[in-house]
Amino acid sequence: VNPGTFVKLQLLVPGESAVPGTTLGKTGIPSVQTAGTAFTVRVNGVDANWNVTPTANGSSFTINISSSDTNATLPSNANLSSGTQTFNVTLRRAGTATITATDTDDGTKTPSTSPAINVNSGAFAKLQVLMPGENPVAGSATGKSGSPLTQTAGTPFNITVNSVDANWNPIATNDTIHITSSDTNAVLPADAALSNGTQTFSVLLKTGGARTVTASNLTHTGI
Secondary structure, eight states: OOOOOOOEEEEEOTTEEEOTTSSSSEEEOOOOEETTOEEEEEEEEEOTTSOBOTTOOEEEEEEEEEESOTTOBOOOOEEEBTTEEEEEEEOOSSEEEOEEEEESSOTTSBOEEOOOEEEEOOOOOEEEEEOTTEEEOTTSSSSEEEOOOOOOTTOOEEEEEEEEOTTSOBOOOOOEEEEEESOTTOBOOOOEEOBTTEEEEEEBOOSOSOOOEEEEESSSTTO
């Protein structure tokens, strides 16, 4: 029995296996991934019954990989080779994400999207300080958006300190945090423990100009 005509793509993520001739064409469920850790996916060019079509080959069938994780590290486009190709993907935002394979050369080939992949945060790597005017954006390059609002000398304001992984995803810790500032006259809060990975501190800067606020981990000084 020979494969039929190449009509669609099949995307297989870790935890899934191809089962040609079945209704879904595969079995299994996506394995849980860790933010920032690369894994391999496979794309097959298949017929209507999920049989790999070896004639899906070369530059006529170039595959693009995209993801619902807009901060993911995605591979360059690549051609199918005898109906198949592998790609490395790194998801960076904890939560759930999907991956989609599309044939950029032939719009008649049906794309394939993975089921939702659960993505766990990585190891506790650093602290994140959010000033008024800044908002967290897990998985992004800087981990936040916005810019610090101008403050008035002598007027207190709140900052937020979060424990995060290397990709700015929240980590649940209760470590003790110490706050310092480049304003040597600032009124700074007492050391306090994070609560489930976050804590708010009140800071009062007294000296005009550009000042910084720093959070340090007293429990794990290597963070």
